[in-house]
Amino acid sequence: MRLLRHLLAAVLLAAAFAAIPTPARAATVVTYPGPAGAPTTSRYSVSVEGRSSFVYTSGLGAFTNFSFGGGPVVVTVTTSVDSTSPVLRPRAAAVRVTRTAPRTFRFTIPVAGQYSFELSPDTDANPPLFLFANPLETNAPTGNTSTTRYVGPGVWTVDPSGQIVPGAAGTGGTYSVPAGTRLYLAGGAILRGKIQIGSDTEGGPGANGTAVTGRGIVDSTAVADHGRPVRINNSTGVTIDGPIFLGQKHWGVVARKSRMVTLRNIKVINWLDTDGTGTPDGIDVVASSDVEVDHVFVRSYDDAIAVKSSMSDDTWTGPSARIFVHDSVVFNGRAGNGLEIGRESSAPITDVAYQDIDIIHKLARSDPYARDAISIYVRDDGDVSDVNYTDVRVEECQERYLGFQVTGSGSLSDVTATDVTYAGAPMALPFVVTGNPAGVVDGVHFHGLRFNGGTTLVTRPSQLTYVTNGYATGVTFGP
Numbered sequence: 001m002r003l004l005r006h007l008l009a010a011v012l013l014a015a016a017f018a019a020i021p022t023p024a025r026a027a028t029v030v031t032y033p034g035p036a037g038a039p040t041t042s043r044y045s046v047s048v049e050g051r052s053s054f055v056y057t058s059g060l061g062a063f064t065n066f067s068f069g070g071g072p073v074v075v076t077v078t079t080s081v082d083s084t085s086p087v088l089r090p091r092a093a094a095v096r097v098t099r100t101a102p103r104t105f106r107f108t109i110p111v112a113g114q115y116s117f118e119l120s121p122d123t124d125a126n127p128p129l130f131l132f133a134n135p136l137e138t139n140a141p142t143g144n145t146s147t148t149r150y151v152g153p154g155v156w157t158v159d160p161s162g163q164i165v166p167g168a169a170g171t172g173g174t175y176s177v178p179a180g181t182r183l184y185l186a187g188g189a190i191l192r193g194k195i196q197i198g199s200d201t202e203g204g205p206g207a208n209g210t211a212v213t214g215r216g217i218v219d220s221t222a223v224a225d226h227g228r229p230v231r232i233n234n235s236t237g238v239t240i241d242g243p244i245f246l247g248q249k250h251w252g253v254v255a256r257k258s259r260m261v262t263l264r265n266i267k268v269i270n271w272l273d274t275d276g277t278g279t280p281d282g283i284d285v286v287a288s289s290d291v292e293v294d295h296v297f298v299r300s301y302d303d304a305i306a307v308k309s310s311m312s313d314d315t316w317t318g319p320s321a322r323i324f325v326h327d328s329v330v331f332n333g334r335a336g337n338g339l340e341i342g343r344e345s346s347a348p349i350t351d352v353a354y355q356d357i358d359i360i361h362k363l364a365r366s367d368p369y370a371r372d373a374i375s376i377y378v379r380d381d382g383d384v385s386d387v388n389y390t391d392v393r394v395e396e397c398q399e400r401y402l403g404f405q406v407t408g409s410g411s412l413s414d415v416t417a418t419d420v421t422y423a424g425a426p427m428a429l430p431f432v433v434t435g436n437p438a439g440v441v442d443g444v445h446f447h448g449l450r451f452n453g454g455t456t457l458v459t460r461p462s463q464l465t466y467v468t469n470g471y472a473t474g475v476t477f478g479p
Helices: 002-019
Strands: 028-031 044-048 051-053 055-058 061-069 073-079 087-089 098-101 104-109 113-118 129-135 148-151 154-158 164-166 174-176 182-185 189-192 194-197 210-214 217-219 230-233 236-241 244-248 253-256 259-264 267-271 283-286 289-294 297-300 305-308 320-332 339-343 349-362 372-378 384-394 400-406 412-422 430-434 441-447 449-451 456-458 465-468 472-478
Touching: 028 051, 044 055, 044 061, 044 129, 051 061, 061 267, 073 129, 104 113, 113 320, 129 267, 129 297, 194 210, 230 236, 253 259, 283 289, 283 320, 305 320, 305 349, 339 349, 339 384, 349 372, 372 384, 372 412, 400 412, 400 441, 430 441, 430 472
Parallel strands: 061 129, 148 182, 154 189, 174 194, 182 210, 189 217, 194 230, 210 236, 217 244, 230 253, 236 259, 244 267, 253 283, 259 289, 267 297, 283 305, 289 320, 297 320, 305 339, 320 349, 339 372, 349 384, 372 400, 384 412, 400 430, 412 441, 412 449, 430 465, 441 472
Antiparallel strands: 028 061, 044 051, 044 073, 055 061, 073 104, 087 113, 098 104, 113 129, 154 164, 449 456
16 A cells, blocks of 8 residues: 555656646857958848847848757847838748837747748839748858868958968969868858859860858859859869858759769859849759759849750750759849740750748839740750649749740640749739640649639639640640
8 A cells, every 4th residue: 555655646746747838948049240341231130039140131132141040940030110010031931020119029939940021012112031041051061171271260262373361462362172072161151252153165074972061152243254153164062051042143053964963052153243243043043953952042133943954055955854942032134934834945854843832922014925933944855744832832923824836846744833822813914834735735634723822722714814825735724
């Protein structure tokens, strides 16, 4: 009996301890002070768990960069103008913004990711604040080694000889990453220049087994042609993980005739040149295979994330295959498409998957209905096939919802879009699937296509402003 009483007492004591709530573990936060002379803005100031996070400016909005782990973090943003209707995108993150005082806002970020804080729907009049909330780094280097070129906090420039030197003097040059090595950019570092992996000559030597990592910034606006922050050429086994890439005028992060490339947690902001010209894409995969684009953010004036099989002049022509783009955020500008396959399509493109993507904006230019949130454009003689879109969310679209078009002699076949959701009404903007006498579309299937934020399921084309022709067959809509 005494033993039974002891056992009962032990059980009750254990239950009492179990009922005591365990204190929430505080998140670990790492912020990166901005180096002297870094471009900043008075429009926003940011703190993360009470720690100041430096705010940079760019041609398409402000941004701040920090890392955290071990729990959610509370972010406070103070602005130069007030708002009664701020939002944090992507909306799928379900983060509520609270106005705690005039021009002061607070919200909790639950997990690492890329976010856009917006004071109003007019992102031209009120440029957004991008929050690059990275996961914590592991085993980050602290200096140079035989296989690592370490770039610490501060401003650095690639000099005319291709060496990385301290300071902001002169025009930025090109740093070529040697095969088997890593370029590491610490948080708080700005590298003025651009990065090249492999020869810029088609068919030239590659730089296999290379990496560019860290939490720093590559500013290619400092080079003579104002752009092209990263080019991966003729190379195998390349990883780009973590940095921010700024550019103007030209394509941003580009892989050409390369294999086994991983682009992870990179952020690309690419805008028009100072004279208003250029084709500033975000990420372009050209004539490459086995490429993963994972947890990236792109704010571009032209195409955001594109898969191609040639350059516009038909150089670097070759097949693109096994391209997987997922868990990423796109803010697409006025001249291009959000998710693009083509237009350059002089060779086959096959086995491309876009999964769990948030297109938070697809802006319009002066000639509306010319570009799409989701686009396949077969302009040349390559065949495009085996393309899948899964869990793609389009928040704001000012041009066409979708355009699958063959205008050249190539073809488009075996395309499946599952659980694609638009915030707008189904008939508000065109939805285009067309071929031509020399190049047909055959086999495009939509499952769970929804509008009005997900409340309206489209199961027949009559629900849409649907544009098609007799050269597009086998197009179906279903639950």
